[in-house]
Amino acid sequence: MVVPGSGLVRAQAESEGLDEIFIEAGFEWREPGCSMCLGMNPDTLAPGERCASTSNRNFEGRQGRDGRTHLMSPALAARAAVHGVIG
Structure with missing residues (x-):
């Protein structure tokens, strides 16, 4: 899974088409913020x-x-x- 660190990072990655590359490679493209980093x-x-x-x-x-x-x-x-x- 890929979890961008912020909304700005997500927007930049999506503007460059990086989200599609990750998705095509089999990754889950998640909303920005805490995810596995806290395990909550x-x-x-x-x-x-x-x-x-x-x-x-x-x-x-x-x-x-x-x-x-x-x-x-x-x-x-x-x-x-x-x-x-x-x-």
Whole structure:
């Protein structure tokens, strides 16, 4: 899933057609704001799932019980999304 950090970021990405690229690649294009970064809604990792996150902090269980969150720059998160691997 892709969750833009703000309405401005979402609008810019959509004006460049990035949303369509992500959707065609199989990603869900979400509304901007907090999503998995807080794990306060159904958007959480299942046990054993991994997340390439551009959020600014991580602690055990933050994005879902027994999930693994890897903090990285936007460039590395994009690389992970394109290649399907973290690292």
